[in-house]
Amino acid sequence: MAPPVQSLFITLKRSFAGTREHHVRILQSLGFRYRQQTVExxxxxxxxxxxxxxxxxxxxxxxxxxxxxxxxxxxxxxxxPPIVVRH
Structure with a gap:
């Protein structure tokens, strides 16, 4: 049996621009500040x-x-490794 998963690594793939305020608050509560940021x-x-x-x-x-x-x-x-050609 596999060990239980201890951590989740979450990466923000899209920016906050044009995002609903409710979603922005959720992302901020997860600890995100900018795009491509990863939090554990x-x-x-x-x-x-x-x-x-x-x-x-x-x-x-x-x-x-x-x-x-x-x-x-x-x-x-x-x-x-380099390709070696022998003639």
Whole structure:
């Protein structure tokens, strides 16, 4: 059985511009100030409910998903071995 998820990493993908005041207040209560900011929050019901209200504006990942995504991005950036052509 997988260990329980301890943390949620939430990234704001859209700016506050043109957003309903209710959604802006929810985003501010989650700790967001600017676009592309990532905050770490505990995996509890009221945080998941707030994320659900603004799910069109945020990307939410568990700690396991985030670690896998960061590892994949690092592997994609890693230098590749040179191509050797022997004639």
């Amino acid at each position: 929050k505990p995996n509890v019901a009221h945080i998941r409910g707030a994320i659900d209200k603004v799910r069109h504006m945020v990307l939410a990942e568990t700690d396991v998903q985030r670690a896998a995504r960061l590892a994949a991005e690092a592997a994609a950036r890693a230098p590749r």
